[in-house]
Amino acid sequence: MTDTLWPAPVATTAVDATVTIPGSKSVTNRALLLAALAGEPGWVRRPLRSRDSQLMADGLRALGVGIEETVNNATGGSGGGEAWRVIPAPVLRGPARIDVGNAGTVMRFLPPLAVLADGPVHFDGDPRSYERPQHGVINALRALGARIDDGGRGSFPLTVHGSGALDGGPVELDASSSSQFVSALLLSGARYNQGVEVRHVGGPVPSLPHIRMTVEMLRLAGVQVDAPEDGGEKDVWRVTPGALLGRDMVVEPDLSNAAPFFAAALVTGGRVTVRDWPAHTTQPGDQLREIYTRMGGSCRFTDEGLEFTGTGKIHGIEADLHDVGELTPVIAAVAALADSESHLYGIAHLRLHETDRLAALVKELNDLGGDVTETEDGLRIRPRPLHGGVFHTYEDHRLATAAAVVGLAVEGVEVENIATTAKTLPDFPQMWLDLLTGAAARA
Numbered sequence: 001m002t003d004t005l006w007p008a009p010v011a012t013t014a015v016d017a018t019v020t021i022p023g024s025k026s027v028t029n030r031a032l033l034l035a036a037l038a039g040e041p042g043w044v045r046r047p048l049r050s051r052d053s054q055l056m057a058d059g060l061r062a063l064g065v066g067i068e069e070t071v072n073n074a075t076g077g078s079g080g081g082e083a084w085r086v087i088p089a090p091v092l093r094g095p096a097r098i099d100v101g102n103a104g105t106v107m108r109f110l111p112p113l114a115v116l117a118d119g120p121v122h123f124d125g126d127p128r129s130y131e132r133p134q135h136g137v138i139n140a141l142r143a144l145g146a147r148i149d150d151g152g153r154g155s156f157p158l159t160v161h162g163s164g165a166l167d168g169g170p171v172e173l174d175a176s177s178s179s180q181f182v183s184a185l186l187l188s189g190a191r192y193n194q195g196v197e198v199r200h201v202g203g204p205v206p207s208l209p210h211i212r213m214t215v216e217m218l219r220l221a222g223v224q225v226d227a228p229e230d231g232g233e234k235d236v237w238r239v240t241p242g243a244l245l246g247r248d249m250v251v252e253p254d255l256s257n258a259a260p261f262f263a264a265a266l267v268t269g270g271r272v273t274v275r276d277w278p279a280h281t282t283q284p285g286d287q288l289r290e291i292y293t294r295m296g297g298s299c300r301f302t303d304e305g306l307e308f309t310g311t312g313k314i315h316g317i318e319a320d321l322h323d324v325g326e327l328t329p330v331i332a333a334v335a336a337l338a339d340s341e342s343h344l345y346g347i348a349h350l351r352l353h354e355t356d357r358l359a360a361l362v363k364e365l366n367d368l369g370g371d372v373t374e375t376e377d378g379l380r381i382r383p384r385p386l387h388g389g390v391f392h393t394y395e396d397h398r399l400a401t402a403a404a405v406v407g408l409a410v411e412g413v414e415v416e417n418i419a420t421t422a423k424t425l426p427d428f429p430q431m432w433l434d435l436l437t438g439a440a441a442r443a
């Protein structure tokens with residue numbers, strides 16, 4: 001936590017910019033893990049370089065995986081940029097120590113891999129990692145035969161006593177608090193002796209697009225997966241045991257991190273293009289096209305990417321964000337500047353994200369004069385004229401970008417710890433300034 005305050009710039013004119021958004025956190029961290037499990041070296045191209053992806057890379061390195069970070073600007077344009085070479089370890093190494101930070105993908109995805117190590121792997125992380133749910137992964141791994149010492153806490157810190165192999169097979173878990181429990185088991189499951197069959201038992205699973213991303217990326221790595229959306233049984237995913245192929249994977253831009261930039265088009269009545277928007281993607285951020293259109297913008301694909309245009313007039317929305325929860329903070333910020341009330345629901349699980357996002361959004365928007373109330377599973381936002389003040393960010397990157405969006409229209413917003421955006425978008429402060437000075441248009 002830092003007390004540094006960042007004065008959020010106010011937009012004095014309509015923005016008109018084209019931005020390059022760095023790679024997706026979710027795709028980068030899956031790509032690294034799948035490459036580490038493969039039978040031969042592979043490449044992860046245009047990876048995200050941020051706190052969460054460095055934690056994943058360092059965690060894999062601790063287990064003996066080689067990850068060479070190289071920059072290749074020779075070809076320039078979209079063909080250049082970074083490419084990380086991943087060299088799998090013949091045997092994953094224990095003892096090892098892994099820092100999970102506050103990265104859900106690292107805390108959920110690495111313990112199922114660590115069971116394959118040939119010794120103990122100790123996991124620790126930020127204080128918030130002790131509070132985020134981990135029981136789905138711990139209980140499932142134990143049921144599959146793994147030995148895990150969590151001091152009875154059901155969370156971090158914990159030690160996975162890797163024994164070089166896991167039998168695997170069918171297992172039940174409750175993923176109603178995080179889709180990452182399912183993804184975690186599936187990602188390493190092909191390397192278990194019997195593969196894995198995950199059956200979710202409980203309330204609806206949030207963030208389903210992220211499970212589809214897992215399934216799609218596993219298939220690209222040559223793994224056979226049966227999933228509910230392909231005619232399989234509801235809430236059951238099956239991974240057949242087998243070798244993974246070392247691939248050349250190109251990471252898409254992080255579409256969830258496009259949310260504040262398109263929001264700038266809506267709020268200022270301007271125009272923002274995000275380069276290289278994929279025509280097909282499993283990223284939840286793709287749903288911004290529909291959500292922001294309902295809020296008053298319009299979008300179209302151009303030769304460069306996806307262009308969003310706003311009118312400066314924003315409408316409130318009634319939206320189920322269960323599938324796309326990570327978009328909530330920025331959507332809530334836009335909704336606070338709208339001309340009518342919004343109801344965002346299906347997002348009770350956000351209370352267990354980087355911070356309790358529902359409580360944080362209510363407190364911070366209301367402290368600026370807003371009228372936001374928390375419901376059982378979401379937020380009601382009644383727009384009111386807002387005033388300046390400190391916007392606290394609770395070490396949550398998406399609270400920080402949400403605050404910047406409010407600051408576009410409200411003078412005197414000061415964002416606490418803008419550096420927390422380093423979790424997934426370290427360049428955010430400069431990118432935001434470039435957007436507003438027109439520099440992003442020239443980039």
Ligand SMILES: O=C(O)C1=C[C@@H](OP(=O)(O)O)[C@@H](O)[C@H](O)C1
Binds near residue numbers: 025027104179211
């Ligand atoms: O698997 C992933 O990459 C993610 C899944 C989602 O987690 P939850 O299902 O816990 O919401 C999402 O919110 C998170 O940002 C990334």
Ligand SMILES: C=C(OP(=O)(O)O)C(=O)O
Binds near residue numbers: 102103104353354398
């Ligand atoms: C919930 C998020 O992250 P994590 O991967 O830490 O769960 C997020 O990025 O909004």
